[in-house]
Amino acid sequence: MSTITLAGKDVARTDDGFFEDPSQWTEDMVPELAKAEGIEQLTDRHWVVIRFMRSEYLTKGTGPSVRALGKSSGVPIKELYELFPKGPAKQAAKIAGIPKPIGCI
Amino acid sequence: MTKRIVILGAGTGGTLTANRLARHAEQAGLEITVIDKDDEHIYQPGLLFVPFGMAEADHLAKSRRQQLHRGVNYIEAGIDHVEVDKNRVVLEDGSSVDYDLLVVASGATLRPEETEGLLGSGWGRDVFTFYNMEGAVGLQKALAAMDHGRLVLNVIDMPIKCPVAPLEFTFLADAFFESRGLRDKVEIVYATPLDGAFTKPEASKHLSHMLDDRRINLVTNFNTGEVDEEAKKLISYDGQEVPYDILVTIPLHGGAAYVGNSPKLGDELDFIPTDPHTLQSKVADNIFVIGDAAGVPASKAGSVAHFEGEVLVPNILAWLAKEPLPESFDGHANCFIETGHHKALLIDFNYETEPLEGHFPGPFGLPLLKDSYLNHLGKLAFQQLYWHLLLPGHDIPMVKAQMPKAGKHILEVKHVKAGK
Secondary structure (H helix, E strand, C coil), X not given: CEEEEXXXXXEEECCCCCECCHHHCCHHHHHHHHHHCCCCCCCHHHHHHHHHHHHHHHHHCCCCCHHXXXXXXXXXXXXXXHHCCCCHHHHHHHXXXXXXXXXXX | CCEEEEEECCCHHHHHHHHHHHCCHHHHCEEEEEEECCCXXXXXXXXXXXXXXXXXXXXXXXXXXXXXXXCCEEEECCEEEEEHHHCEEEECCCCEEECCEEEECCCEEECHHHCECCCXXXXXXXXXXXXXXXXXXXXXXXXXXXXXXXXXXXXXXXCCECCCHHHHHHHHHHHHHHHCCCHHHEEXXXXXCCCCCCCCHHHHHHXXXXXXXXXXXXXXXXXXXXXXXXXXXXXXXXXXXXXXCEEEEECCEEECHHHHHCCCCCCCCCCEEECCCCCEECCCCCEEECHHHEECCCCECHHHHHHHHHXXXXXXXXXXXXXXXXXXXXXXXXXXXXXXXXXXXXXXECCCCCCCCEEECCCCCEEECCCEHHHHHHHHHHHHHHXXXXXXXXXXXXXXXXXXXXXXXXXXXXXXXXXX
């Protein structure tokens, strides 16, 4: 576990960079989080995915897999990889301040 | 008053649930009906051995109907959809079956059509899956003829049935080519979307050593976007390529097709949102789910369906009697992993505890996470237990629904949040 400062607040994260407590997340942390993932230019399409991840987590208790994202977010998988090149589910989960998606068992 | 129980699917979960419920039919006033599209019940764990000539295809199938208790009605028909609000199942011929309580046990289906190019010119020629009989038999011929080149195993995405089977396939392929003196001429590659050999960290470490020892190349974080069957290569969404001579694919999985036709029944992959502990669906109080059809964070494996059955039946009976649901499933899974040369290792885990070293089911049992001849015998013996104990709905001696902790080297217990 490690602590970083985002938008002036101390946030606890797991060793692999996911929020320990998703309720600490606020939208103004997103630009900084995205930058750390190598995403300089945040577009509306990024926001569609980030907000979708967030709402899925809040209703289902876990973030969606890439495939579920592609089927239900309105953003096709190919575009998801263009937006989040290092893996849409993981990167978007980090930026949306939610735990690592369980998806794969 | 008679209560109509309708079970969709006569595979592992549906059959054992019907047979367990049948014992209570008279006392609880149950009329039990099972629906499936054909009369062929395949012992799916056996498919892994077919490509290597270690199992005969025609020894793996039996009649679905004959595995059911004689008090159970069997309807051989395709299901078109379920009308959740009307408590009714509509069949493909337009007729319908009403229920008081529905059990969804229709498993997972393969969806190769969802991957671009996969069903192209190479399908059945040099692209196969061993997850169905046709593919397993085709692969047997292809492997028998292979004397050099690249054999690539690719898992397209999770979830899949029996998540260890693809690894077992590479271990068996290593032994197969070694015994034929061809191992130096055949390169074996395991390409997975995961960041390691397996989903669970402790087991993943062990398994990745085993891949190393066998000179099997592990390609991680590979998300297949497309298969180019003319150029014979996998192409990932981020542009990496893996060439092959023979591709063994584990296609995407989804729930049964009728689930997608049924408003309000399934999620985006056609699995049923289900309480991971009670096995009651989140869709309607009178719908319960068992096995691969359930959207729960457990492995899609026969052992899971077996353990779920012991929890599901008392919960169904309690629900019918308007009592609180007494039993809670812990996510217990128990898998033999065939490692080649007549050895296997065993893993045992649940929602909260990873596969650990030790012995199962207690300190003097089968070794966990270590390969041994004893585990291989266990795996072979299981086929008989499956037909004669598990499907008829008997308990298997010593093997309980709840994961045993005795005999395990428990260092830490990680809490995984079971999806709500």
